[in-house]
Amino acid sequence: MVKQGVIPDELTKPFYDAANEEKLVVQNCKSCGLLQHPPAAACRKCGSGDNMEWKGMSGKAKIYNYTVVYDTPIRMLQEDQPFNLAVVMLDEDPGIQMYSHLPGTPVDQVPVGGSVEVVFEATANGQKVPEWRVVG
């Protein structure tokens, strides 16, 4: 299941550079301590734009919720339908969500609340992105 290629931009380059090194990083506001994802130019809580840093995460998370996608608008994924599309929440902060196709998990057999760990998957142009596999 190959995803569209990703071309990092100024905002997201550290996130994708880390992914290529198989590390998971998330933005952290040094002013108020908020972790945030997806990345943004400023802190969504305190508005600080000059105090954003990238912080390493453990790569452990829980499955918050999922759907089974039967009709995606993304052309490159259509031949793989139906597929799981889950939202995971990081163990460090359940307020931080990431999407996952849960590679290796049969369609519609998703253990909501179950533990997952990050893996890194190459997209169509070779850029790696975080994915998540069920553990335990």
Place this chain on the structure above:
Amino acid sequence: MTTPNAPASFYHTTEGTGVWPHKGKVAAVGIGHSPTSRRWDGTPENTVGANSILALRKAIEDAGVPPDQIDGLVIDPVTTTGAHWDANDPIPMDVVNHYNPTDDPLDGIAKLSCEWLLKNMPELTNVKFTMYGTGCMSHAIVVGAQAVGEGLTNNCLVLKSWHNLEGRYNQAGLSAAEDVSGTYAVGPGRTIWGPPGCFGTALQFAEYCRKYGKSHDMMAPFMENSRRNGLLFPEGYWAQHRPEQLTAEDYLAARWIAKPASLFDNDIPIMVSGAYLFTTAERAKDMKQKPVYILGHASSRGTARSLTPTLDEIQVETGSTGRKILEAAGITADDISFENMYDGFALFHQFHIEGLGYRGMKFGDALDFYQTDISIEGPSPILPSGGNIGSGRSRFWMHTDSIQQIQGRAGARALTGVKPEIAVSGGPMPMGGNFTVWGASPD
């Protein structure tokens, strides 16, 4: 002439600000709709601009106001249903030049400006106030109401229009690209993981069902009721083009889009325009139609902490929005005769009405409520307009129906189980919408 976006101060976004200062001083007195169609047919007569002119002229005629007395125009300039003009497609200059164009050749075809409308409606000789309420009709209504209330315009047209082009929903552009930007790839929108438009709502609905022990099949009575009401809405898409009652069996057999959201849980994108004429309560007394007073308005500007709102975030926000709606109008939930909250995905209507506390509902109650009499003949009508599910995606049927019910002009949809005196309509999203309270009386 450049039309500004409405200032943030026009929207009532926080609790504790009291009754809307212009309560009962603004009234809807005219309604106009274009015919519906599934997509643009490529002719000048079927453009979003043409439909807009038609709807505006009907609203003016309906109100019985001479066009030269119209002094305000509020519209949503974004008209896409998810269909965007491909930059590689040639511009149909014969269509462009059929009208008086602006500098943007797609104006009136795949977008809309107040300037384009005024160039092509020469009878509007006295419009001094124009403003954009960007998002949907619910935005434009708030902006129009606020503008009349503040005395910026006395006779204000409010318009929402839609264009729909060839091709499947949201499948062109970035969806078809080989590579996308890093920000888009990890954003909350379509992303490289491929969520359809209904993905977020499907997630929230799944969590709702787990939390309260409900199931997707419990939506069937709501769906049947919505289509039934829609088929009684002669201005709507299904009534005009596909007068087919949706049965519970049809609904439950429909293919999934993002399970637990099926095909029918998504509204159908169409081309249509709708317009209203707002005026002062004083002026409304002398007009052709019975005035329907705006008692208040409220807006949600909630945002998710991360990619997609959780059920908790949704319920905190809809609860707050419900309180703001009631506070702005100076009413209680018991005063509401009927509701026309948003349904553009069927699976989030319950969030809106539970937050509002319609008929005493608490979180988790709505799907059980759908198993009772929710018809237009009953004591607790749910979405008598049929909403977007019942008549196609206009995002204004619920407003039109609220006005028509109170005016006594809802025809075959007329409520018989309740006296239509106070209604709430609006949307779209549970986190991010605008809501209006309509009343038969200004008090």
